[in-house]
Amino acid sequence: MPRVPDALEPRAQAAPARPAGARPPVEDFARRLVAGERFALARAITWVESGDRAGAELMRLVYPHTGRAWVVGLTGAPGTGKSTLLAKLAARFAALGRSVGVVAVDPSSPVTGGALLGDRIRWTPPETGDVFFRSLASRGRLGGLSSAAFDAVRLMDAAGREVVIVETVGAGQGEVDVARLAHTTVVALAPGTGDEVQAAKAGIMEIGDLFVVTKADRPGADECVRDVRLQLGLSPEARGRREGFGRAQGPAGEEPTWFPPVVKVSARTGEGLDRLVRLLAEHRAYLEASGRFGRRAALDDVLRMEDEFRRLAFERARRAAERAGAWAEAVERLGRREIDPATAARLAWSGTEPFPQAGSAAGVEGADGRAEGPK
């Protein structure tokens, strides 16, 4: 096996950098988190979210306990009723005896870094069962999911939350990210808003496993359902398939199929909720039957690994280019408009050769230090 560079290995000795006695040992915390202790989970998310070294260590310790949770993503335009629906869904799952986690993501202000996290306004803890509800700010990931949202989901998973629901505003990158993270992606559309057309434009129709037309107590819900069906293309009947979980003859015999259902729901009257919960369970069954349940999480893990690898590679290459002076030269010539950005990047890149040897102590230290603050 190739040697793993130090940067990727946990280093217990690195801890003394912070004040002694500040916290209980990370191992202890990890144990409490895996045992499902609420406070440990809450604090763990904070650590991981703030890029704390203890957070990274904790994630390493608890990761073997992840991979069990069913992650349901809920996305849609602002104000479509996602939080209201989420409250109902979480209560249903909790009533069925499931341990539920909620991650509600709202954007940070790009100017002040502050955020108003308002999804809790629609939240009332259910009478029965146990739901852990965490609001997260996107912190710099404009319109998308913060890396902290991915981590929070994994931590909830490790803490034994069987169903984790992630709410994110469908604006730009958010819904694509949530589809990547979730096993089951629910797209919420409100009647009378032209959402279905917007959704088609934004490419949302491809990512939804289920489509919910919200506020069914309002006029226009049936039209909205019809329009969404149209946007989805050929009806399942026309394709000789069943909406939801079906089976079809494939090259390797009978195979599980899924055709995204469209459900009309009113969180206010409760109409359609039973059907939605049933269809969600159906999707879960489909995921299991098709082997996608495990694959989805594994795929996301590899993507996360790629993200981190990209970051490490960038930091190392940039430092090499800086040392060689190529970075500054490229920036300067770019500033004089002598060269274009792509040529400047190539010029800077030429300074990275020879690339520093893998595992060289200096390279690894620097990569670590640089990782602390966004540039």
Add this chain to the structure above:
Amino acid sequence: MDAKAEDAPAMAGEARPIRVVVAKPGLDSHDRGAKVLARALRDAGMEVIYTGLHRTPEEIVRAAVDEDADVVCLSLLSGAHPVLVPKIVRLLREAGLTETVVMLGGTIPDDDVPAMRAAGVAAVFGPGSDLSEIVRAVREHVARARAGAAGA
């Protein structure tokens, strides 16, 4: 919102954004103050979780735990603070949130302030309080609580 220079985010000194739960306990529907406060804290670079109206002490404590709040801001204009506030502080401490700062605002008569402070409230701000004053107090109390947690 008038974003003054001194209200600009002090992110450099703060390792991570301050997380605030703004809560309206009890049967009190005066939410203007809570909303104004929430916006001011957000504009000062904090992450503000607003609970909405009519929250029970248990719900507020649950929110503070799950959200890992640095500060819980209670806004009361109903006159119910003598009952609700001490109960919320007690439940917070029982839940293990020993460092969480509790701040109070709304219509709190001056005569009640000592009792509120004795119950564990860090600061009380009444009608007409200057928002940048409140922001500064939140930052100070959180800095102290975080330093305390690190040094303990």
